[in-house]
Ligand SMILES: Cc1ncc(COP(=O)(O)OP(=O)(O)O)c(N)n1
């Protein structure tokens with residue numbers, strides 16, 4: 001056995017009646033619980049299992065242990081590393097072996113006040129007197145399990161669909177296990193991988209119920225933050241924890257593996273709480289002055305930082321994209337080879353992914369580049385050019401956005417409508433058709449909430465939202481529409497400012513998925529391009545689109561913070 005007991009700090013709250021309550025660190029928002037539902041189930045305590053901490057949920061699998069690693073040693077070390085709840089999932093054991101394993105595991109879990117559950121087997125849970133069971137859709141009915149188990153036992157249910165969640169609510173389970181969120185080698189899956197968006201939709205059903213939720217399936221220290229950030233409902237209902245098998249069980253050092261996961265979880269929970277406070281307008285109020293001040297500061301910072309910006313862009317605009325990147329003070333590297341993506345992630349300040357002339361063979365590089373950027377908390381700017389034009393593009397965009405988290409998504413009305421799955425605005429090729437959205441500010445705000453990133457909607461008036469604050473910008477000139485790829489070069493400029501903001505952010509770990517202020521950076525990109533466009537169009541050497549492009553690059557290079565302060569037309573939208 002390993003070190004002396006070291007119960008994780010703040011874990012146990014002794015109750016006045018002598019029972020033990022497990023300390024919850026969940027992310028349910030105030031007002032999220034529905035008091036009338038809570039009142040339906042008075043505590044029938046033999047066990048007092050309220051307030052369970054689902055943050056890091058270990059699901060065992062002894063077949064995954066490294067050679068010579070003892071199961072109980074692994075269990076105890078993983079608890080010392082930060083596991084908050086354990087489920088024994090041992091498919092190969094016969095009943096008496098399973099009961100024996102459960103009894104011995106309970107001694108370890110009790111030492112640290114960690115709840116212990118049994119997968120599938122209510123009989124084993126009863127025999128070993130553990131804290132509850134986890135049931136699958138085809139296991140014993142929840143109602144029957146409740147009748148058999150002591151009052152107050154924990155019952156969790158696996159859910160793969162929204163209708164499973166609705167059913168779980170009716171059955172008044174304590175928590176649900178949503179999965180598989182990613183692909184996994186640990187279990188042969190019988191239902192499709194859910195993905196982060198699917199998990200978000202399922203979490204939305206839980207709002208106000210008091211039922212907790214963990215995600216399971218392929219979660220590891222590399223994709224954990226992406227999982228947490230992506231698995232959030234439109235009203236900000238986040239996961240209460242994650243369930244992990246192989247990343248802990250297969251590790252020769254489960255204490256370290258759990259600690260790595262736990263640190264990410266705890267930091268995210270802190271960050272998410274702050275995000276929710278902003279959401280309620282309690283801090284960080286956006287005003288025209290605060291926007292202008294943030295933008296002008298970034299214009300200075302980019303000149304010092306000179307961030308390297310990795311761009312996977314289309315063949316039509318590659319040269320002019322590299323030129324505008326240089327003009328605003330950043331440095332471009334245009335590269336598509338999958339095998340160099342990870343190296344580039346390390347040296348670059350940010351990544352632009354533009355699908356304008358995408359081919360199937362480009363997908364792998366885009367997947368790797370975005371994933372590596374996420375791991376390193378570097379910004380990913382996504383330009384889904386012409387996504388409405390073909391099912392190939394739609395599938396690519398869906399696959400990419402499921403794989404990694406974008407920090408900014410930029411597009412015209414037709415592109416963003418196609419991405420959001422609405423027919424309110426149609427597109428023709430890469431262009432938008434018609435007069436746009438009835439309520440563009442609300443549209444960008446909602447899309448930003450759904451995609452969990454900043455969204456830039458380009459058009460005669462540009463709209464930008466991070467899901468909390470929304471601004472419209474009324475700068476620009478019609479000549480910008482008469483050169484090819486003005487939208488694409490905007491992507492490069494936004495990526496440059498995002499990279500600068502990320503590099504300037506010296507907080508080591510804010511718990512979020514990106515460093516830097518992506519909202520201000522996106523606004524900076526749009527303002528700088530559109531104001532430079534206005535200045536270029538006024539020049540007497542500009543006779544039309546041909547002479548406009550070089551003049552635009554010159555104006556981008558010489559644009560000052562004072563010009564932006566003087567010429568910007570910003571409106572903060574109160575939605
Ligand atoms: C926390 C958690 N969530 C889901 C599952 C999967 O359970 P189930 O659907 O019963 O599949 P098996 O685990 O029995 O293969 C789980 N075990 N834990």
Ligand SMILES: Cc1ncsc1CCOP(=O)(O)O
Nearest residue numbers: 179180184186217218245246
């Ligand atoms: C039990 C289970 N249910 C859905 S996925 C899964 C296995 C998860 O294992 P891992 O964390 O190793 O991917």
